[in-house]
Amino acid sequence: MRLYRCKTPTDRLCPCGRVARELKVAGLDFETDRVPLSAKPAHRQVIIELTGQPKVPVLVEDDGTATHDSRRIIERIRQLSGGEGS
Numbered sequence: 001m002r003l004y005r006c007k008t009p010t011d012r013l014c015p016c017g018r019v020a021r022e023l024k025v026a027g028l029d030f031e032t033d034r035v036p037l038s039a040k041p042a043h044r045q046v047i048i049e050l051t052g053q054p055k056v057p058v059l060v061e062d063d064g065t066a067t068h069d070s071r072r073i074i075e076r077i078r079q080l081s082g083g084e085g086s
């Protein structure tokens with residue numbers, strides 16, 4: 001799976017980092033794609049195409065399922081890792 005996230009260089013400061021931490025704790029393999037700021041919508045075209053909105057984090061599973069909003073992504077990670085909500 002692939003995590004689209006912002007350029008904040010730590011996992012401690014923002015929703016993207018929160019999701020990255022959760023993926024690591026769950027032990028799920030993922031690739032990271034850091035996207036530029038959404039101030040220029042063209043920079044987030046791939047995100048808009050995937051989710052209809054410009055914000056990251058966005059998690060794309062291997063079957064193409066895309067989830068946005070960190071709270072929803074964290075619920076999904078817990079389902080995928082067999083935890084709460086599965």
Ligand SMILES: N[C@@H](CCC(=O)N[C@@H](CS)C(=O)NCC(=O)O)C(=O)O
Binds near residue numbers: 006015036038056071
């Ligand atoms: N409620 C959203 C907030 C997402 C959010 O604000 N993401 C930031 C990056 S951490 C963003 O895309 N900001 C706009 C930008 O980077 O231009 C969530 O929890 O996922």
